[in-house]
Amino acid sequence: xxxxxxxxxxxxxxxxxxxxxxxxxxxxxxxxxxxxxxxxxxxxxxxxxxxxxxxxxxxxxxxxxxxxxxxxxxxxxxxxxxxxxxxxxxxxxxxxxxxxxxxxxxxxxxxxxxxxxxxxxxxxxxxxxxxxxxxxxxxxxxxxxxxxxxxxxxxxxxxxxxxxxxxxxxxxxxxxxxxxxxxxxxxxxxxxxxxxxxxxxxxxxxxxxxxxxxxxxxxxxxxxxxxxxxxxxxxxxxxxxxxxxxxxxxxxxxxxxxxxxxxxxxxxxxxxxxxxxxxxxxxxxxxxxxxxxxxxxxxxxxxxxxxxxxxxxxxxxxxxxxxxxxxxxxxxxxxxxxxxxxxxxxxxxxxxxxxxxxxxxxxxxxxxxxxxxxxxxxxxxxxx
Numbered sequence: 001x002x003x004x005x006x007x008x009x010x011x012x013x014x015x016x017x018x019x020x021x022x023x024x025x026x027x028x029x030x031x032x033x034x035x036x037x038x039x040x041x042x043x044x045x046x047x048x049x050x051x052x053x054x055x056x057x058x059x060x061x062x063x064x065x066x067x068x069x070x071x072x073x074x075x076x077x078x079x080x081x082x083x084x085x086x087x088x089x090x091x092x093x094x095x096x097x098x099x100x101x102x103x104x105x106x107x108x109x110x111x112x113x114x115x116x117x118x119x120x121x122x123x124x125x126x127x128x129x130x131x132x133x134x135x136x137x138x139x140x141x142x143x144x145x146x147x148x149x150x151x152x153x154x155x156x157x158x159x160x161x162x163x164x165x166x167x168x169x170x171x172x173x174x175x176x177x178x179x180x181x182x183x184x185x186x187x188x189x190x191x192x193x194x195x196x197x198x199x200x201x202x203x204x205x206x207x208x209x210x211x212x213x214x215x216x217x218x219x220x221x222x223x224x225x226x227x228x229x230x231x232x233x234x235x236x237x238x239x240x241x242x243x244x245x246x247x248x249x250x251x252x253x254x255x256x257x258x259x260x261x262x263x264x265x266x267x268x269x270x271x272x273x274x275x276x277x278x279x280x281x282x283x284x285x286x287x288x289x290x291x292x293x294x295x296x297x298x299x300x301x302x303x304x305x306x307x308x309x310x311x312x313x314x315x316x317x318x319x320x321x322x323x324x325x326x327x328x329x330x331x332x333x334x335x336x337x338x339x340x341x342x343x344x345x346x347x348x349x350x351x352x353x354x355x356x357x358x359x360x361x362x363x364x365x366x367x368x369x370x371x372x373x374x375x376x377x378x379x380x381x382x383x384x
Contacts, residue, residue, distance in 0.1 A: 034248070036057075058098045098128050
């Protein structure tokens with residue numbers, strides 16, 4: 001897959017957002033949008049039926065601890081196993097454009113050998129984007145590394161995706177981001193997309209501001225590793241991020257710990273159901289399912305998971321005894337409900353962005369309105 005053109009869709013929204021039209025040799029898609037991760041894709045297998053998924057981009061997430069990173073670099077079997085996992089999801093996600101996001105421990109320094117091994121892992125699969133993870137600040141020949149990498153990837157008619165960590169020191173982040181932008185022009189035509197690793201905005205505002213200052217650039221910004229909730233108001237973090245000109249968003253993969261291995265007594269099934277967090281698309285916040293139990297009657301949701309169901313219907317359909325752990329199916333249903341509703345909400349916000357009214361959209365959503373995520377300095381006074 002090759003990206004053939006990235007262009008703004010409508011005028012830039014002064015509040016901070018932007019909408020893009022991204023053309024590829026496999027079709028066209030619009031942003032902002034939500035990416036489906038391999039972990040979210042697996043939820044479908046837990047349900048009593050298989051709802052259709054409508055995502056344009058998929059993300060195969062690989063989680064490395066320090067121990068299994070060392071194993072990956074020193075044993076043939078680990079490489080082969082990782083490749084098998086990518087191939088499994090690539091086959092299931094063949095209807096989408098596919099990218100790879102390796103979560104690598106922060107103390108791992110990627111040298112040429114590690115980059116080579118990750119490159120081969122991806123090129124042997126059916127991925128559309130070929131990734132370099134974030135390179136540590138100590139690496140001084142960033143431009144030479146990424147341009148050589150891009151040439152390799154482009155020669156196979158695939159898209160290079162270089163990740164930058166949002167908590168890089170501001171001078172380093174600026175130098176690297178601007179370097180990538182400089183290789184997006186018609187003369188070099190190497191970089192059409194940049195990967196970003198989420199970090200808290202309030203601690204890294206200068207790097208987020210740099211993204212906002214360069215919203216006119218024709219580079220598709222893809223952010224990974226985003227927490228579901230912005231904890232201050234339980235708002236949806238990825239929807240808050242639209243004001244910085246980021247284009248696509250994927251959720252952070254969780255590490256499941258079985259109750260029998262967690263050192264704690266598992267919660268009784270009724271408590272699991274009541275305490276499970278459910279996405280409420282009206283305010284764009286997360287609430288405990290108990291909120292809907294207290295309300296009773298209909299769920300008032302038209303997504304494929306919830307359509308025409310009452311609260312009691314939802315519990316009876318997705319609460320099963322044939323589970324590996326309490327609430328497994330119930331949790332899978334809630335998370336796919338979240339995916340569908342969140343994706344639809346990006347469709348709604350896109351219309352606001354294209355008409356320059358993202359500020360008005362934020363005012364209609366309780367979670368976004370009450371958030372204390374910093375806006376760009378010149379816009380701070382606009383937020384209630």
